[in-house]
Amino acid sequence: MKRALLTALFATVLCLAFAQSALAVGITGTVKDINTGAPIPGAAVIDGGASAVTDASGAYTLAAAPGDYTLSAAKAGYLTTYQICTVSAGSSARVDWFLTTAYPAKPVPAKKITVLAWNDLGMHCDQDSYKYFMVLPPFNTLHAQVFGGEDAAKYTISYSFAKKQDSTLHTDFWTYASSFGYNLPKNVGLTGNGLSGQMKLENAQTGLFTASGIPVTPYDDDGTWDPYGQATLVVKDVAGTVVATTNVVVPVSTEMSCSNCHGTANPAVDILTKHDASNGTSLLADANAGHPHSCSECHSDNALAAPGKAGVESLSYAMHKRHDGKVSSDTDGCYTCHPGPKTECMRGIMARAGKGCVDCHGTTTTLWTSVDAGRKPWLDEPKCSQCHDAAHGENAGTLYRNSVLKNSVAGDMNGKIYCEACHNGTHAEYATNNPADAVITQTYQGDNYWIYNCQICHKGSDSETAFSGQAMHRGATAGGGGTESHTVAGFIDSATPNHPAVGQPVSFSGHATDSLGHSAIGYQWLDGATPISTAASFSTTSLTAGVHTIHFRVQCSSGIWSPDVIASITVASSQVGNVYRFRNLKNGYYLWTADENEKTAIINTLSSTWNYEGVAYRINTANPLNSSPLWRFRSVLGGFYLFSADASEKSTIIATLSRTWAYEGFAYSVSTDPSGFPVWRFRNKLDGTYLLSADPAEKDNIAATLQGTWELEGPAFYLAP
């Protein structure tokens, strides 16, 4: 009997363990704001069927059986983002998200001809000195496409550098070029191109212009270190008339930190000494005799189309294998040899979303063992489709840098527009964290996003098509799917304001895309399960206090409904206190007050100095979370204000900076709980003043376009709904 009981107990435990492991299957992760890193509560993560909404910390758990999934993450005010993932039997998959703020809706200046230009790799490397060896020569490549006018063959594009006209001032490449097998005039690169010249129409079908092998260095002629210098492109028509000009960044760096391991005295000598000792070569003696060698003389190098010598490892293989274990397996480790901690080559949106070198390329070990497995360095490189859904993947068998748009709803764009024309070179995918990259997008769109605005090429488009960048990629649906099937997708373009009060009008707007070009015949908006509208856009004042999960779906003319997309709206109760913002007309400083008397007094007596800008944000005074004090300081020297809800910051300022900051005391009550809506604090880099913003669109617009002036310090405090 006892034995039978034990057996039953054991069986029960086994069953429970099995059930527990089955329950563990699913997808977990967090959703955060890419600009601030702050968690995004209320975002919807959908796998095409099931959905989950993030909690106050931005975390979500989505039940999912083993299989492959195309996930989307959506939240009003942000762009819907897609990722693929695989859930294996008995385990959970982790998918984290960093969402980008929705496109700023604004008109763009009309231009007859648009020229998009980019650097192919986002960064090129060269050397300050070639006295001892050559890993890579000065070699940079620019591409350009012309839109909005005639066939590409009817244009010419020239390039030049205002500040980089003589590379021989700062590199000795041409002194030793003949040793490397190149008989080149000064300032002429390997392909015959110089620091100015004509781009070549490389592909008449796609209209791709290229200038390859530009021998540019990271130094301006006057010696300024300028790894993100600009080239000027001038487009002329057949009559020789200039029809467009633009500037484009030509990134280049010499930051190979060999001295980290090979000594600071002369790392090149140490490298050659070790190479000679290991391989029986006489590279150092040859270099000292004035005849340095190129690594690719023996080591094959696809970057230079150099075949190397039979039986000698490729350069990529040899370098990664030799240094394996000597550097860490993360971006910092890669930056030991690749540029670099100062250059910061990794600056694109993927890096901003937390991806490092190894997330795409693998570890140092992977980089050489994969060659053993047949990978060809430089030719077989990471694929977008490793993480992104099919609609956003590169062309089959083609690198991202050579891929073109193939799944647009508008067929005449397919096969013509290069991915990099709109998204920029790899490592520097828009929107980057380096303002220097955004020359083209600032010129045409006035922001640093990727090219999304249809009006850039399609002059006079109405606003509906003008801001539907995601429709560019057919099949970008919540249900995933490839590019060949019939796909209907709904998109929530806006749900504003972000956090209204009861009775305040809330406007919703959505649109549809259809892979077969069918028109939309029906729209459905639901508040939970309750229908609230059947129009593409509508406004309502009937939302009650609390959190509302708004569903949106679209029906195409063949009767198919899109999967739901979701927006989360939190409506505050009507018990709100207002916080008012004023701007000083003389010096641009800001002041916030929740004190009605102070507000009235300023308006009545100081309106010539302080301009009343209205309600900056509302505070639900009924919510007990909104009870943390916010303190106000006034700059003794400048007369501007600083607000802090951080007790330790307050104490520090009072204790150590009282000569600079006069403590004015309690301002009003806010929340320090991150589940509330953040109010962001910016610091002006130029004059040290502060700006508070509770408007996500304003915050992102400042972070995107004024980052040279305003530094985002993060959430200063929160407003509980």
Place this chain on the structure above:
Amino acid sequence: MPALPREKVWQVRKPIMLVVLLVAVLALSACTRTYPGFGSPAATLKTYFMSSQKADYSATWSCYSRQYQAAVPEGDFASHRKRAGALKGYHVESVSVNGDSAAALVSLTFAPIAGAAGSPPTVTKVRENLVRESGSWKIKVW
């Protein structure tokens, strides 16, 4: 010729001594004030190129506009600048001022770069753009 009374000698010598003292103070002041500062485009250009010539790249960095300084920290600039060509001479050919911006045409002479010993110095002409920031004229890169 009768010797002047002692008081008279001092009366004659006093102004001479004062002039000598003044000249000495001015000379000393000129020696300690290394660079002319940023009060005019010409002063900034002089500070910029003179410091570069002395390989005093910390001072060179101080000549750049806020935008460049925000993007490139002083240490990064200095460590890279010393690996580029060494400036040996400069001549400001022209300066034009337009409100808060200015442009200058400058002739630069660089030493032969390392490894190319024996080759002649290189002379090049560059255009420098300047911008007035809070009253100071600074070199504008972008």
